[in-house]
Amino acid sequence: MVIPCIDMKIILIGAGNLATQLAVALQKKGMTPAYIYSRTRESAEQLSERLRDVPYSTDISQVPTDGDLYIFAVKDSALLDLVSRMPSNRGLWVHTAGSMDMEVFAPYTARYGVFYPMQTFSKERETDFDDIPIFVETNHTDDTERLQKLAGRLSTKVYEATSEQRKYLHLAAVFACNFSNHLYALCDRILSEHGLPFETMLPLIRETAAKVADMPPAQAQTGPAIRYDKNVIDKQMALLSDPTMRQIYDLMSRSIHETNKH
Amino acid sequence: MVIPCIDMKIILIGAGNLATQLAVALQKKGMTPAYIYSRTRESAEQLSERLRDVPYSTDISQVPTDGDLYIFAVKDSALLDLVSRMPSNRGLWVHTAGSMDMEVFAPYTARYGVFYPMQTFSKERETDFDDIPIFVETNHTDDTERLQKLAGRLSTKVYEATSEQRKYLHLAAVFACNFSNHLYALCDRILSEHGLPFETMLPLIRETAAKVADMPPAQAQTGPAIRYDKNVIDKQMALLSDPTMRQIYDLMSRSIHETNKH
Incomplete structure (x- = not known):
């Protein structure tokens, strides 16, 4: 051809x-x-x-x-x-x-x-x-x-x-792609430490990504942090032995709650 | 039927x-x-x-x-x-x-x-x-x-x-789904503040989610944090006016870098 x-x-x-x-x-x-x-x-x-x-x-x-x-x-x-x-x-x-x-x-x-x-x-x-x-x-x-x-x-x-717009595109991409992928890696770590297969997470990961084509991500938010369900949040924090992972859990939960209040 | x-x-x-x-x-x-x-x-x-x-x-x-x-x-x-x-x-x-x-x-x-x-x-x-x-x-x-x-x-x-395993499944799901979705929401916020459409991010979000069906997420990691490209990291931090978003950027970048060193 x-x-x-x-x-x-x-x-x-x-x-x-x-x-x-x-x-x-x-x-x-x-x-x-x-x-x-x-x-x-x-x-x-x-x-x-x-x-x-x-x-x-x-x-x-x-x-x-x-x-x-x-x-x-x-x-x-x-x-x-x-x-x-x-x-x-x-x-x-x-x-x-x-x-x-x-x-x-x-x-x-x-x-x-x-x-x-x-x-x-x-x-x-x-x-x-x-x-x-x-x-x-x-x-x-x-x-x-x-x-x-x-x-x-x-x-x-x-x-x-423009170069100016591109800077913000790249910054946004770091949040949506690089940081999300790292969350998958942390998820993988939690599962493998408890003998659970990462592949069980794939439908959830896929659906989370697919959902935001249909509705704005703030509206698609689910989970304990959006309701600020302190009982679940505290129990989950206690399961994390790694200090960095605990910090990430805490910071992300607070940020979700803040975003949702507006 | x-x-x-x-x-x-x-x-x-x-x-x-x-x-x-x-x-x-x-x-x-x-x-x-x-x-x-x-x-x-x-x-x-x-x-x-x-x-x-x-x-x-x-x-x-x-x-x-x-x-x-x-x-x-x-x-x-x-x-x-x-x-x-x-x-x-x-x-x-x-x-x-x-x-x-x-x-x-x-x-x-x-x-x-x-x-x-x-x-x-x-x-x-x-x-x-x-x-x-x-x-x-x-x-x-x-x-x-x-x-x-x-x-x-x-x-x-x-x-x-078991109930014990389920606790960790749920914790892992919070990282992979709820926290990832929040990153999409932050990405959306950055873009809308600069007049850029969120839909330009959808192929990237989709590919990031699809990739981890083929390779472990730690291996799929890309972006400035994995190379710890201090020049890009500093420039991007400076673009973020919201203190919580800056904290998230910093914490996630350090965590990616830490994970990758092992």
């Missing part, structure tokens, strides 16, 4: 969870990255193989300078250093970070922007990009259109968002 | 979220409760109508004494009082509470137990009982079998669990 190509030479900087899933999704849509850079040979090799032998380097100075789009999908802490060492070129440079201002590129290149897919990525679990919200921003209207077009090939949900 | 009936006269005590969903699910399987008690006339009437005119009362002394199964689906704080005022009878009495010992019935009746469906219930959202784990326990082997049979008509996932 011949997939019509978007006329863009894409250079991918990074080979971590997000870079991997993004590259796989791009390839599926006929937009295989032309070149990969990764700090570590192992990651570069792994991703190169997965994409059926895309050339790669672990030396940023070797990255081709004739790319149309440079996607920096790396940890925030590595981004600035890599950007400063990238050979200068005329391509559009974008990063994928929620909390980084677009202007980090300004000292180094003329055309730049952000391509932020809001999802949780793991190397092992293939991500379906179809309904992942992608937030784009660039410093030129033309480039915004180009980036929207590319994003639109991956997902049906493409939005323009 | 004639649905074969389980030979049990079921009396439902309560007409709240769980009682409503349970009654609807029982009716679907040809096991409509024969009588409803509720403290408030409004709830009793509403549920009675929904079940197509099941008789009801708001006076516990009026509840029929020839029932086979009495299901107490009420708030923990109301349970003991209702149990103590229930007219004595030879039926099997069960409650649906996660954190209540089965022995609360012992002073009042001879045959008793627990029927604990682990799910989050709302009156407005119909609950599919098919894969809801139901944990049962009684003080007689025969009654355990009867209760398992009834539960098996509603769900494919029926387990026996």
